[in-house]
Amino acid sequence: MSTVKFPAVLRANVGGAREVEADGDTIGEVIDGLVSTYPALKDQLLTAEGELNRFVNVYLNGQDVRYLDGRATAVDDRDEVRLLPAMAGG
Amino acid sequence: MPKTYAELLRAARGRIREVSAAETDALRQRGNVAVIDVREASEWDQGHVPGATHVSKSYLEQQIEAAVPDRTTPVILYCAGGIRSLFAGETLAEMGYSDVASMAGGFQAWKSNGLDWTTPPKLTETQKQRYSRHLLIPEVGTEGQSSLLGSKTLLIGAGGLGSPAALYLAAAGVGTIGIIDFDVVDLSNLQRQVIHTSDRVGEKKVESARKTLTALNPDVTVVAHEEMLVAENVDRIIAGYDVILDGTDTFETRYILNDAAVAAGIPVVHASVFRFEGQLTTFVPYEGPCYRCLYPTPPPPELAPGCSVAGVLGVVPGIMGLLQANEVLKVLLGIGETLAGRLLLFDALETEFTELKLRRDPKCPVCSDEAKAAREAGHPLPAQQFTDGVFTLNANPAAPTPLTATPLGGAR
Numbered sequence: 118m119s120t121v122k123f124p125a126v127l128r129a130n131v132g133g134a135r136e137v138e139a140d141g142d143t144i145g146e147v148i149d150g151l152v153s154t155y156p157a158l159k160d161q162l163l164t165a166e167g168e169l170n171r172f173v174n175v176y177l178n179g180q181d182v183r184y185l186d187g188r189a190t191a192v193d194d195r196d197e198v199r200l201l202p203a204m205a206g207g
Numbered sequence: 208m209p210k211t212y213a214e215l216l217r218a219a220r221g222r223i224r225e226v227s228a229a230e231t232d233a234l235r236q237r238g239n240v241a242v243i244d245v246r247e248a249s250e251w252d253q254g255h256v257p258g259a260t261h262v263s264k265s266y267l268e269q270q271i272e273a274a275v276p277d278r279t280t281p282v283i284l285y286c287a288g289g290i291r292s293l294f295a296g297e298t299l300a301e302m303g304y305s306d307v308a309s310m311a312g313g314f315q316a317w318k319s320n321g322l323d324w325t326t327p328p329k330l331t332e333t334q335k336q337r338y339s340r341h342l343l344i345p346e347v348g349t350e351g352q353s354s355l356l357g358s359k360t361l362l363i364g365a366g367g368l369g370s371p372a373a374l375y376l377a378a379a380g381v382g383t384i385g386i387i388d389f390d391v392v393d394l395s396n397l398q399r400q401v402i403h404t405s406d407r408v409g410e411k412k413v414e415s416a417r418k419t420l421t422a423l424n425p426d427v428t429v430v431a432h433e434e435m436l437v438a439e440n441v442d443r444i445i446a447g448y449d450v451i452l453d454g455t456d457t458f459e460t461r462y463i464l465n466d467a468a469v470a471a472g473i474p475v476v477h478a479s480v481f482r483f484e485g486q487l488t489t490f491v492p493y494e495g496p497c498y499r500c501l502y503p504t505p506p507p508p509e510l511a512p513g514c515s516v517a518g519v520l521g522v523v524p525g526i527m528g529l530l531q532a533n534e535v536l537k538v539l540l541g542i543g544e545t546l547a548g549r550l551l552l553f554d555a556l557e558t559e560f561t562e563l564k565l566r567r568d569p570k571c572p573v574c575s576d577e578a579k580a581a582r583e584a585g586h587p588l589p590a591q592q593f594t595d596g597v598f599t600l601n602a603n604p605a606a607p608t609p610l611t612a613t614p615l616g617g618a619r
Contacts, residue, residue, distance in 0.1 A: 125482050126510060126517075161510055172506035179563045199563070201552075203502040204479035204486055205511040206519055207368050207456035 119147060119196040127200060130157035139198070144175060145188030147198055162200065173202045216290065223296035225311040228320045231256070231283050240281045243274065245295045246314070250287060254326045256317060259285075261327075264295050271299065273345050278303045285310035285317070328353030334426065338380055346542045352380060356426060358539045359383040361448040363436060363464060365416040366390075367514060367524030368454030368478050370402035372532040376452075377420040377427045379536060384420060387432035387444060388412040399521035436460050438592070441467040450538045452531050453477040454524075456513045458505035459593040465490070465498035466590065469574045470582060474545075476534040478527040480519050481512075483555040485527035488546045488565065489534045493574060495547030500568035504591065505598055523555050 118138040141147035176199040245264040284292035292309040407415040413431035552561040572590035
């Protein structure tokens with residue numbers, strides 16, 4: 118089980134959790150699992166075609182998965198996944 | 208057994224090698240030698256060997272380890288006539304410096320040989336007092352402080368991030384602070400925008416900021432840009448600034464600023480906040496990613512509400528704004544490691560900092576090698592822009608799959 122950390126702006130979609138444990142051997146499986154548990158996340162994370170939205174970055178242990186293997190990036194137990202959209206406030 | 212001056216001098220000459228001014232110049236130009244001026248500050252101020260470090264003989268023992276940390280570094284000491292530097296050489300030898308020489312004839316011989324010399328930047332007596340805590344830091348010193356006084360920083364917005372940053376940058380003696388903001392001070396700003404005051408509600412933010420900053424430090428020139436940053440004026444506004452501090456709260460402004468700053472080669476220190484959280488990084492054109500590499504498209508408004516909608520704990524922009532000011536000072540002084548290529552997250556509730564690695568997008572329409580070459584050839588690559596509040600590749604509203612953007616407006 119990896120740990121997925123949510124910024125405040127996404128927490129309303131996951132029942133207020135700061136982080137959840139997630140199953141899945143790849144980033145794609147982790148995201149799909151999250152979306153099926155928390156359907157409200159779907160529009161935030163995925164395009165209509167099921168691809169990751171470009172305005173939400175996904176980091177595995179501090180590295181952007183776009184520069185790893187994207188959805189196919191392998192996720193191990195005790196890995197940390199972070200979902201991070203851009204922030205507006207200044 | 209007491210010794211006379213002549214005996215001490217003879218003994219020093221016996222132990223410390225002397226090199227000529229011409230030889231010193233040759234070694235200096237080859238690098239790999241520390242040239243230390245041991246005269247008094249008033250003599251140094253009149254002129255010195257280029258690239259030399261000033262460590263007055265009276266502070267030699269205390270300061271040489273900071274100036275020359277490696278005791279195997281070859282050191283050439285000089286004074287006005289070549290006497291004080293011999294005695295200083297004895298001190299360094301005693302401290303374990305293994306390759307110490309004294310320049311025969313001192314700075315007088317240097318000048319009479321017609322060798323190049325420079326005068327250090329000068330601070331007034333008032334400035335020496337005002338910036339004394341900076342002058343004590345070797346990484347800043349008189350030279351660094353002078354360069355700060357000659358530097359120009361542009362703040363995008365005098366709001367939650369810009370306010371604390373502006374106060375500290377002005378206090379630090381950043382000589383020119385430009386501020387772009389078209390808004391007026393609102394009572395709801397004062398919970399975090401500490402540059403403004405209660406009696407200035409309704410006043411233009413740039414004017415309020417100017418009053419505070421010039422009252423804090425008369426060395427600072429505040430340039431007020433009372434307009435909204437748009438594609439038509441961005442190149443004109445950012446021209447000539449050394450670094451830009453992004454404290455805006457709209458995505459439209461961020462993309463416009465990013466594209467223009469990359470093209471102009473100006474670093475942008477970026478931060479944004481939401482309630483108890485903040486993000487911070489420094490975009491250094493072509494050295495690290497740009498804003499578009501990090502966020503190729505903006506989020507829809509419901510996923511990125513501004514402070515006026517979502518609220519923010521006042522200290523969060525305070526903390527992030529000061530971290531931005533820290534980045535600005537490092538860029539201006541050329542010291543330390545900036546956050547280029549790193550995104551720093553701050554969570555005030557947990558008091559937690561997290562660092563994420565960022566990369567340049569090799570396909571970035573603005574900062575990739577291809578984009579740079581295309582821009583230089585006069586045909587910039589197409590990049591999505593905001594048109595009538597919609598982020599799209601094409602100015603034509605019927606363009607394919609536009610994304611709805613956040614509403615426009617200043618920090619409220």
